[in-house]
Amino acid sequence: MEIQSDQNSAALQLEEKWLKRCSILRMPQIEQRGSTHSAEGYLKVSKTNIVIMIKSYKGLKMKNYLIIGISGFTNSGKSTIATMLSKEICNLDVMNQDLYFLEPDDPAIERDIHGIRNFEKLSALDMERMVQDVKLWIKSKTCNSDSLFILLIEGFLIFNHKELSDLIDHKYFIKITKEICFERRIKRQYIPPDPDGYFDSYVWPWTITNLMAIQDCTDIGRNMKISQLSKSRKVNIS
Numbered sequence: 001m002e003i004q005s006d007q008n009s010a011a012l013q014l015e016e017k018w019l020k021r022c023s024i025l026r027m028p029q030i031e032q033r034g035s036t037h038s039a040e041g042y043l044k045v046s047k048t049n050i051v052i053m054i055k056s057y058k059g060l061k062m063k064n065y066l067i068i069g070i071s072g073f074t075n076s077g078k079s080t081i082a083t084m085l086s087k088e089i090c091n092l093d094v095m096n097q098d099l100y101f102l103e104p105d106d107p108a109i110e111r112d113i114h115g116i117r118n119f120e121k122l123s124a125l126d127m128e129r130m131v132q133d134v135k136l137w138i139k140s141k142t143c144n145s146d147s148l149f150i151l152l153i154e155g156f157l158i159f160n161h162k163e164l165s166d167l168i169d170h171k172y173f174i175k176i177t178k179e180i181c182f183e184r185r186i187k188r189q190y191i192p193p194d195p196d197g198y199f200d201s202y203v204w205p206w207t208i209t210n211l212m213a214i215q216d217c218t219d220i221g222r223n224m225k226i227s228q229l230s231k232s233r234k235v236n237i238s
Contacts, residue, residue: 050081053170054089054150065141067134067167070154072174073207075184078154081174091147093137097155100130104192116195120206127161134167156207159214171217178204 050068070078082094102109102124110118118124134151141149159165159173176184182199194203 050085050170050172051088054148064143064145064147065138065149065151067138067151067153067169069158069165069168069171070152070174071156071158071171073176073181074156074203075181075188076174076176078156078174082152082154085152089150092150092152095130095133095137095151095153097125097130097153097158100126102126116198116202117192118202118206120202120210122157122160125157127164131161131164131167134164138167157210159217160210165217181207 054066054068070081072078079096082096086092086094101119104117109124110121112118134153137151153164153168158168159171165171181204185194185199185203
């Protein structure tokens, strides 16, 4: 189950090229050396940037709902930022992609010859149900109201699903190093638990693969100016 070195090298080179081109939320170097304090501070700064964007959006009085997407590597702090924002922003709902995983025994989840399930692909998620839930949320908020309703969607593959990604107004991506990702991963308990070698054989290789799949999504980290968001933006919610 080893990843070929040449493929892995090419993937890493493409990843770095894409990361340099896009203004992505990134963990500072000091955090990459393992400073928990600086990691918490960085997440707070990221949260503050999103709060400022929301306040600016409110001032323009455009459509009465805003959908924010926070994606990134596994255990990069997506849920932490979402929790911070939910405590500070009124009329903010949070949708977690992790709640849309298929049941472990679902035949749609790919297995290797050893029977190990791959939960790192879109096929392991009920994305159709997730998209429908987002559209139902939009329908419930498209009413005459002076309030701004916000949906914050967080998950590691929310930008890899085109229909879902197209519904998101502002997109943020968090990247951490492989070492930090592994350290955080082994401290968490998953159901079902990660098999031995799952991180090196599945989590990290598919993290790079999924990142490569959205390399051309230039709206991630380069969010359009708020003034360019159209109040009459048409969204198919049928």
